[in-house]
Amino acid sequence: MLVKEVMNRDVKTARGTDTVKDAAKIMSEKRIGSLVVVSGMGEVVGIITERDIMSKVVVFGRNADEVKVEEIMSKNIITVSPNNTLEEAANIMTAKRIKKLPVVEEGSLIGIVTASDLIAYEKDLIGKISTILTSSPLKTIGG
Numbered sequence: 001m002l003v004k005e006v007m008n009r010d011v012k013t014a015r016g017t018d019t020v021k022d023a024a025k026i027m028s029e030k031r032i033g034s035l036v037v038v039s040g041m042g043e044v045v046g047i048i049t050e051r052d053i054m055s056k057v058v059v060f061g062r063n064a065d066e067v068k069v070e071e072i073m074s075k076n077i078i079t080v081s082p083n084n085t086l087e088e089a090a091n092i093m094t095a096k097r098i099k100k101l102p103v104v105e106e107g108s109l110i111g112i113v114t115a116s117d118l119i120a121y122e123k124d125l126i127g128k129i130s131t132i133l134t135s136s137p138l139k140t141i142g143g
Contacts, residue, residue, distance in 0.1 A: 001085065002082065002083055002086070003084045003085070003111075004111070006086065006113060006117050006120075006121050007113045008111055009111045011036055011112045012036070013035055013036050013037065013109070014037050014048060014069050015037065015038065015039075015040075016045060016046065016068065017068055017070065019065055019069070020048075020064040020067045021065050023053070023069050024050075033049055034049040035069075036077075041107075041108070042109055044102045045070075045073075045075070046070070046074055046075045047077055047100065049074070052072045053072070056071075078096055080101045080102075080113065081105065082103050082105055082110060086118060089113050099115040100113075100115070101113050
């Protein structure tokens with residue numbers, strides 16, 4: 001199965017020039033733990049997470065109204081193509097120890113695939129295989 005078949009196309013984003021407070025407000029309202037940071041052209045330039053906000057702003061008593069997203073975001077973000085397989089995406093996430101992969105096509109953000117998406121897909125696949133195995137009689141050799 002391909003990434004494009006399970007990715008979420010409704011990606012919440014921020015700009016590097018947004019304040020951390022604005023980013024945190026979006027995350028809180030949407031009940032999500034991160035935002036993909038994009039340029040004006042839709043190019044992925046980073047990602048900001050709740051952990052970034054806690055460890056780089058809150059802990060140091062910095063003013064979230066003054067700190068810009070670009071100051072604390074993670075850069076050099078690993079992305080995948082919509083035509084990568086889920087196995088390739090899972091291998092990247094495992095090797096790099098990341099939970100989210102922005103999906104990019106022709107340089108622009110078009111979706112995101114998360115560890116939760118992969119787990120949901122695997123759970124569904126296992127359920128289907130289980131149904132097949134339990135609903136049809138197994139044929140035996142010589143039987």
